[in-house]
Amino acid sequence: MPDNIETPEKTNKKIYSDVTLLITHFNRSTSLRRLLARFDELGFAFGEVVVADGGSKPDHLETVFELEKKHKFKLLTTDVNYGLGHTINSGQNAATKPYILYVQEDFVPKPAFVSALTDGLEIMEQEKTWDIVRFYSFPWAKFPYLKKYKKGFSEMRFSLSPIYTNHHKFYMYSDHPHLKRKTYPEKFGNYVESIHGDVTEMAMCKTFLKKQGKGLYFDDYTALFDHINSEDEPGLFRPINEKNKKYRHNPLLYKPYLKYKTFRETVRYLLDI
Template sequence: MSTTPTYFEDVSLMVTHYNRSQSLERLLSEMKRVNCQFKEIVVSDDGSKQEHLDYIAQLKNNYDFKLVTTPKNKGLGNNLNKGQDAVETPYTLYIQEDFILLNNFASNLANGLALLKEHPDFDMVRFYAYNKYPYLKKCRDGFSEMLFKWWYPGLDKFAYYSDHPHLRRTTFPEKFGRYREGVSGDKTEFAMMMSFLKNKGKAFFYDAHKSALEQVNSAEEPSTMHRNRWRNSDNFFIRNLRTIYRYFNCYSGLFFRKF
C-alpha cells in the first residue's frame, strides 16, 4: 500500500450517521489508513442520541469534518438531502457510517472519478453491492457500464441505483430530484431508484463489487435498518407472494407512477 496520500480536491465525502459514532470513527480512521483525502468531509446526522453527538464532538478534535445535524430523527431521505445540500465540490462520494475502506479503494476511486470526467453523460459510479448487477458492458480498470432495458429478464435489473457507496455528481438532485422524505428508508431508496430509471440515469459498476469496501455491523453498534417479517420471511407462500408483489411494484412504478 502506498504511503503517499491520494488527494481528491474536487470530491467531498458525505457520510450519513445515526447512533453509531464508533462506526463513524472506524470509517474515518480507515480513511486515514488507506491515505485517502478529500476536499471536505460532511457528516450528516439524523438526530442521534446525545451520547453519540458528544462522541462525535470529540472526534472533531482528530478529524476535520463538517457536521450537519437535526433536532430529531427525520429519516433517511432528510438525512441524505441535508447532507447533499452541505457539499461544496463538483463530486460527492456517499458512504454510510458502517463501511470501511479496503487497501485498493483510493486507486479505484481515482479510476471511477476519471470515468465520470471522461463521460459527462454518466451520473454515478457504484463501488459496492450485495450482488453483482446482472447486465454489464465491460469498460476499463475493472469497471463496466450498467445496462437497463425493461424487457430484460428478472427483477435484479431494477437495482440500477442503490444507496450503497457510490460516487456521483453533486448536481445529482437537479436531474433526479431530492430524496423522498417522511417514508421508510426502503421506500426512499425505491423512489430514487425509479427516478433514476425514468430520467435515464447512467452508471458505472465496479466489477469486484466487494473488494473496495466492506460493510461491518458490530454487536455493539448493529444495523439501524429494520425490516418487517414480510421482507425477511423464508416461508414458501410468503416468498412467492413477495415476488409477485415486487414484479407489480417495479413495473407499475416504472410505467404508471410518478416519483
C-alpha cells in the first residue's frame, strides 16, 4: 500500500493525501450532491477536492454553494460556459497534489473502487511509465486491445496496423473516471477549449496517441462506477451515439459502418485533422 494512504481504525477512512479529487460540474447539482455523498459513504478522504463549475444556472449554483459549505471543497466558477475543456483546464491548474482523480458529476462510485484506486495509485507511484489509469468505459465501448498486467489492470495497446480493426483503439484516453499525474499537461498540453465536449475529448485522444501516452485499464470496468442520468439532469446528447444505436441492431449495416469508422479515424489521425 502506498505510504500516502492511511486507514485510521476509528474512522475506517481511506485517506489519499497525495490525490486531488477533481469534479467538473454543469447544471447537475443533484448529481453532484449524490457523488459527494457516495464518496463520504465509502470512506474516501482526499488531499483536496476541487469542483470546477462550467457556468451553471443560478438554481444549480445555489445548491453548489451549499455543498461547498458542507464538504469544504475548493470551488471554481465562471460566468460563461466555455465548454468542458476550459473547465478541466481550470481544475487542473487549481490542483496542488501530485495526482488527480478526475470524475464528472454524473458518476457514482461503487465499493470495489476503493481497492481499484488504491492499486492504481500504487502502480503509478512505483512505475513512472504510466500517464493514465482508467476506471470506466461504456459497455459498448470497451477498449479493444489489452495486455494483461496486474492487480486487475491491463495495458492499453495501439497500432495503425489493419489487423487492429476496431476503431475504439483511437480512444485510449477518455473523459470517464481516471487517475493521472498533476504534471499531465506538461506532456500532453491543455485541453482544447470548445463549447462541444466531444471536440475536446477527441482532440485529447489524438494528442495522447501522438505523444505516445501509456495507460492502464481496469478489466472489470463496470464494477467501479455507475453512470446515472435522470430526466431532470440528462446526459449529453451525442449524435454519434444515436448513429451507433441505429446501426447496432442491423448486422448488414453495422459491420460496414464500423469498418468505415476505423478507416475515417485512421485518415484523421494520419492527416492530423
